[in-house]
Amino acid sequence: xxxxxxxxxMLALVLVLATxxxxxxxxxxxxxxxxxxKIGFLGAKxxxxxxxxxxxxxxxxxxxxxxxxxxxxxxxxxxxxxEDHGSKQEEMATITQKFVERDKVVAIVGDPTTGGTKTAxxxxxxxxxxxxxxxSTGPGVVEIGEYIFRDTLLDSVAAPAxxxxxxxxxxxxxxxxITSINNDYSVGLSGIFKQATLDKGGKIVIEENIQxxxxxxxxxVTKIKxxxxxxxxxxxxxxxxxxxxxxxxxxxxxxxxxxxxxxxQGEDFYKLGEEAVIGSISYAGFSPEQPTAVTEAFIKKFQExxxxxxxxxxxxxxxxxxxLIVEAMKKANSVDPVEFHKTLAExxxxxxxxxxxxxxxxxxxxxxxxxxxTVKDAGGKLDFGLLKKVPVK
Amino acid sequence: MELIQQLINGITxxxxxxxxxxxxxxxxxxxxxxxxxxGEIFMFGAFAGLFIVTVLGISNLxxxxxxxxxxxxxxxxxxxxxxxxPLRGSTRLSALISAIGVSIFLGSLMVLIRGANVTSFPxxxxxxxxxxxxxxxxxxxxxxxxxxxxxxLMISLQLFVNYTKIGRAMRATSMDGDASILMGVNQNSxxxxxxxxxxxxxxxxxxxxxxxxxxxxxxMGLMAGLKAFAAAVLGGIGSIPxxxxxxxxxxxxxxxxxxxxxxxxxxxxxxxxxxxxxxxxPTGLFGRKISKKV
Numbered sequence: 286x287x288x289x290x291x292x293x294x295m296l297a298l299v300l301v302l303a304t305x306x307x308x309x310x311x312x313x314x315x316x317x318x319x320x321x322x323k324i325g326f327l328g329a330k331x332x333x334x335x336x337x338x339x340x341x342x343x344x345x346x347x348x349x350x351x352x353x354x355x356x357x358x359x360x361x362x363x364x365x366x367x368e369d370h371g372s373k374q375e376e377m378a379t380i381t382q383k384f385v386e387r388d389k390v391v392a393i394v395g396d397p398t399t400g401g402t403k404t405a406x407x408x409x410x411x412x413x414x415x416x417x418x419x420x421s422t423g424p425g426v427v428e429i430g431e432y433i434f435r436d437t438l439l440d441s442v443a444a445p446a447x448x449x450x451x452x453x454x455x456x457x458x459x460x461x462x463i464t465s466i467n468n469d470y471s472v473g474l475s476g477i478f479k480q481a482t483l484d485k486g487g488k489i490v491i492e493e494n495i496q497x498x499x500x501x502x503x504x505x506v507t508k509i510k511x512x513x514x515x516x517x518x519x520x521x522x523x524x525x526x527x528x529x530x531x532x533x534x535x536x537x538x539x540x541x542x543x544x545x546x547x548x549x550q551g552e553d554f555y556k557l558g559e560e561a562v563i564g565s566i567s568y569a570g571f572s573p574e575q576p577t578a579v580t581e582a583f584i585k586k587f588q589e590x591x592x593x594x595x596x597x598x599x600x601x602x603x604x605x606x607x608x609l610i611v612e613a614m615k616k617a618n619s620v621d622p623v624e625f626h627k628t629l630a631e632x633x634x635x636x637x638x639x640x641x642x643x644x645x646x647x648x649x650x651x652x653x654x655x656x657x658x659t660v661k662d663a664g665g666k667l668d669f670g671l672l673k674k675v676p677v678k
Numbered sequence: 679m680e681l682i683q684q685l686i687n688g689i690t691x692x693x694x695x696x697x698x699x700x701x702x703x704x705x706x707x708x709x710x711x712x713x714x715x716x717g718e719i720f721m722f723g724a725f726a727g728l729f730i731v732t733v734l735g736i737s738n739l740x741x742x743x744x745x746x747x748x749x750x751x752x753x754x755x756x757x758x759x760x761x762x763x764p765l766r767g768s769t770r771l772s773a774l775i776s777a778i779g780v781s782i783f784l785g786s787l788m789v790l791i792r793g794a795n796v797t798s799f800p801x802x803x804x805x806x807x808x809x810x811x812x813x814x815x816x817x818x819x820x821x822x823x824x825x826x827x828x829x830x831l832m833i834s835l836q837l838f839v840n841y842t843k844i845g846r847a848m849r850a851t852s853m854d855g856d857a858s859i860l861m862g863v864n865q866n867s868x869x870x871x872x873x874x875x876x877x878x879x880x881x882x883x884x885x886x887x888x889x890x891x892x893x894x895x896x897x898m899g900l901m902a903g904l905k906a907f908a909a910a911v912l913g914g915i916g917s918i919p920x921x922x923x924x925x926x927x928x929x930x931x932x933x934x935x936x937x938x939x940x941x942x943x944x945x946x947x948x949x950x951x952x953x954x955x956x957x958x959x960p961t962g963l964f965g966r967k968i969s970k971k972v
Binding site: 503 | 683809892932
């Protein structure tokens with residue numbers, strides 16, 4: 286009996302030691318003192334926002350491949366650490382913690398959504414790790430701290446330019462505004478759209494609320510129909526947007542179109558909405574049409590790697606995010622975020638593949654031009670195409 | 679006019695809730711188990727319909743519904759056999775936990791098979807949409823079809839339960855399980871039939887749901903299942919007409935809530951009504967009085 290107990294104790298001891306030892310081993314290999322610089326990818330590969338995350342990751346991988354092929358930075362190769370938060374807000378903080386504590390990344394690219402960035406940014410800031418969101422456009426992001434950046438066209442710049450076109454050039458003055466209330470981005474953007482509509486001389490005839498994940502929009506569309514608006518402005522994401530437009534057409538409003546932020550720009554918008562979304566308007570800091578030389582080179586490379594698919598906004602911004610980090614590291618001659626976050630903040634007139642990028646004194650990006658996009662039917666295949674280039678004043 | 683339009687929207691939504699609620703109420707009536715996996719059977723039914731149309735290439739609404747029903751009947755019986763039957767003699771709590779486990783398993787299984795994204799449901803292949811306009815109302819033939827198909831299914835169920843031998847056995851088991859065994863009712867097969875019918879109705883609800891909202895996803899069963907469960911409790915769990923009424927009532931209440939500018943509270947609405955009704959009538963609107971046997 287006694288000997289059995291001792292054997293069990295020994296076994297337990299061995300197990301504990303084994304865990305401790307292997308634990309040590311892995312933490313040694315993942316420190317940044319080696320010749321690898323780690324950049325974390327924070328985004329969704331599955332779930333409702335997967336298209337944003339997957340696009341960003343594709344762009345990041347291209348940038349990293351290019352930099353590594355050219356010898357890396359300061360003699361070190363870059364490695365992307367990937368995680369999938371499945372579009373779940375509660376997973377984002379856990380993954381960010383893992384990036385800074387276990388993987389010891391020097392920078393994080395993500396999350397593509399404003400809500401996700403706001404969840405992750407305080408963790409990055411506290412641990413002095415640079416975070417660039419290649420998608421967030423809502424308010425209250427870079428205010429979190431001097432390590433937090435984004436390379437997107439801001440809604441506060443783009444939405445007024447868009448509503449100027451909608452209200453004054455198109456003459457659609459009566460606006461129905463729909464907000465997804467469990468979505469930070471949508472709530473913020475609705476405020477901007479509302480202000481912009483009023484500033485440009487339009488009128489909000491009805492304000493309605495939905496939630497991300499809803500599928501039944503029959504009741505709100507019936508209500509909207511009763512107010513006879515000229516245009517529907519929706520500040521949420523593509524999944525709900527496509528379904529709303531489908532319901533709008535089902536209830537017999539055949540001419541009205543949807544205007545929204547870059548949240549509309551996911552493939553599912555036309556997959557779910559089909560012909561109901563033709564003519565819908567959105568904006569972007571990126572369009573593959575009428576490209577600059579830099580953008581043209583990027584598109585060519587992207588197509589070679591991705592079966593001739595066109596890059597989207599998120600792949601372009603994901604690419605730029607990595608390149609901005611690399612530029613800043615070169616300028617600072619350091620891969621330590623405590624050093625290179627300063628040079629990153631000094632970025633001025635950087636010619637990115639998603640447009641010209643300047644970080645203002647408050648670290649908010651200024652991008653020019655704004656591209657107005659519209660869904661076009663190209664021989665049975667729906668896609669966003671360029672409607673108008675609007676230079677930023 | 680807008681109110682009538684909203685009523686029709688509500689009845690359409692409510693009839694799918696009712697179809698799902700029937701499964702909860704029937705199973706509860708027979709085995710006193712709240713089958714929390716029922717929402718996932720509804721979801722699998724919707725995906726079975728999608729599979730029939732897109733993979734098998736059968737573009738017929740009725741065949742799609744029928745196929746989905748048959749598939750889900752099998753699934754329901756299988757779940758009962760694997761996850762509930764071995765626990766028949768144990769406490770009701772263990773069967774309930776088993777049901778929650780099955781629910782999570784089925785939801786995750788579908789994510790593994792199809793991914794967690796929203797999938798477009800092939801409405802165009804199954805149904806030619808037409809709007810019927812009169813007096814400023816615009817009702818689609820799809821809404822009418824959904825209401826009619828649900829009504830036919832529910833009436834057939836009522837006839838089946840009230841006028842067939844199996845139906846009588848089901849009612850007997852529900853009234854007093856032990857006594858019905860003594861009267862020669864095969865309890866196991868009655869329970870299997872109950873699961874099959876409930877699951878079949880949920881599958882029909884799933885296909886109609888996909889058709890109505892033109893999209894389905896692996897977690898659709900969660901909220902729809904909860905609401906249908908609320909509908910079943912509202913109508914009086916165990917009561918078949920109660921579940922039908924409860925479903926339609928919740929659907930209409932939810933829609934009218936939105937019409938009354940309460941869209942922020944859409945999901946809270948269903949459950950607020952449930953709480954109020956239960957405070958006033960603890961057995962639900964159509965519930966039998968619970969008399970404790972001593």
